[in-house]
Amino acid sequence: MTDKIATIGDFLAAGDTEYQVFDLGRRLSEIPLDTFAAIEHQQQPHPYPLARHAHLAILFRHKKQPQHDYLWFLKFPLDERGLLNVAARDQYLEYVVSALGQQITDALTEEQEEQLKHNPYLFTPSETQRAALHAHISSQRQAAPSQYFDTTAEYLMGKHDDWQHIGVQGLHDCAARLMNLPQLAEAIAKGYTDYAPTVQRYLCEALEQHLIPAKLRDFFIEQLSHSDTTQALYALRALASVSDDKRLQKRLFEQLERPLDANTLTVIGARLWPALQNDAVLGRYLQRIAALEQAWFQALFEDAVSLPELRPLVLRKIAQDELSADVKQQLLQLKAQQAS
Numbered sequence: 001m002t003d004k005i006a007t008i009g010d011f012l013a014a015g016d017t018e019y020q021v022f023d024l025g026r027r028l029s030e031i032p033l034d035t036f037a038a039i040e041h042q043q044q045p046h047p048y049p050l051a052r053h054a055h056l057a058i059l060f061r062h063k064k065q066p067q068h069d070y071l072w073f074l075k076f077p078l079d080e081r082g083l084l085n086v087a088a089r090d091q092y093l094e095y096v097v098s099a100l101g102q103q104i105t106d107a108l109t110e111e112q113e114e115q116l117k118h119n120p121y122l123f124t125p126s127e128t129q130r131a132a133l134h135a136h137i138s139s140q141r142q143a144a145p146s147q148y149f150d151t152t153a154e155y156l157m158g159k160h161d162d163w164q165h166i167g168v169q170g171l172h173d174c175a176a177r178l179m180n181l182p183q184l185a186e187a188i189a190k191g192y193t194d195y196a197p198t199v200q201r202y203l204c205e206a207l208e209q210h211l212i213p214a215k216l217r218d219f220f221i222e223q224l225s226h227s228d229t230t231q232a233l234y235a236l237r238a239l240a241s242v243s244d245d246k247r248l249q250k251r252l253f254e255q256l257e258r259p260l261d262a263n264t265l266t267v268i269g270a271r272l273w274p275a276l277q278n279d280a281v282l283g284r285y286l287q288r289i290a291a292l293e294q295a296w297f298q299a300l301f302e303d304a305v306s307l308p309e310l311r312p313l314v315l316r317k318i319a320q321d322e323l324s325a326d327v328k329q330q331l332l333q334l335k336a337q338q339a340s
Contacts, residue, residue: 007089017061017062018066020059020060021056021059022133022136026050027271030136042083045081046082046083057074082306082311092121096119128168132209134172135172135206135210136176146169148169149173151167151170158194168202172209174206175203178216185212185213188203192223204237207240210241212241217245220238233263244277249281253278265296273307276304283324290327298334
């Protein structure tokens with residue numbers, strides 16, 4: 001790249017844009033711009049790696065045309081320490097500069113669109129990721145929600161039972177605004193068990209992406225004790241935004257007393273990883289994943305050590321010999337497998 005444009009942040013600044021950066025991999029998380037700059041300069045690891053990649057959404061608009069938004073969905077490889085692969089980032093910038101020059105908010109020609117489509121660092125977000133992002137942005141800007149908001153809110157408040165027409169976007173629009181809609185949060189806590197099972201599932205997937213109020217935190221913590229493992233799994237997902245809550249961590253510690261299935265342990269590791277910074281919860285989590293088949297243990301263990309917040313905690317347990325016999329045995333098998 002040129003002396004002046006060495007990073008995506010440089011490129012967006014040179015284009016006279018205002019921009020925001022989000023990670024979509026585990027759950028929707030906005031990345032402060034100073035943190036993103038540090039990531040681009042390999043001064044710190046990417047905070048939310050998923051399968052050794054960063055899954056980013058970059059929202060920008062020209063300062064002189066703030067009414068027009070542009071959105072890039074980018075997927076970059078990370079090294080074993082979680083640092084950005086700058087060669088991949090540089091190649092992406094070369095694609096973009098070659099196609100657009102520095103006029104990144106001008107209308108694209110068909111040739112430019114075709115050039116950008118063949119960029120290997122683009123990814124297509126899921127319906128949930130896209131809905132979460134759009135809901136967060138509109139709520140953050142205090143803009144109107146989607147056309148599905150009213151119908152969805154009315155269903156959640158028990159005003160009608162036509163759940164087939166509420167839409168995933170409507171659920172995310174509601175979830176993104178719950179901190180400012182106490183009546184809706186209370187209605188969900190009271191009416192959740194009467195919702196259609198499909199609504200329960202997609203509502204919890206929406207709540208997973210957004211900060212939830214205390215009323216719903218308390219309700220879903222109680223739902224963790226549900227005898228139906230599917231309902232307990234939904235509750236776990238709904239609690240993702242409050243995984244640093246002490247009461248939730250205490251309940252997770254109790255849940256991890258008994259064997260849990262791979263799906264439940266995956267949700268804990270992938271969505272509620274901040275709870276694993278609690279030393280006691282982390283110890284039990286490692287013990288439970290060690291009871292799974294080798295392939296599951298490998299995937300979940302490697303995922304845990306890929307997270308910058310968890311890696312030093314896990315390595316300290318290994319160094320200080322604080323692991324159960326089952327975990328040690330799994331690690332020995334993993335080491336032997338990697339050596340062969």
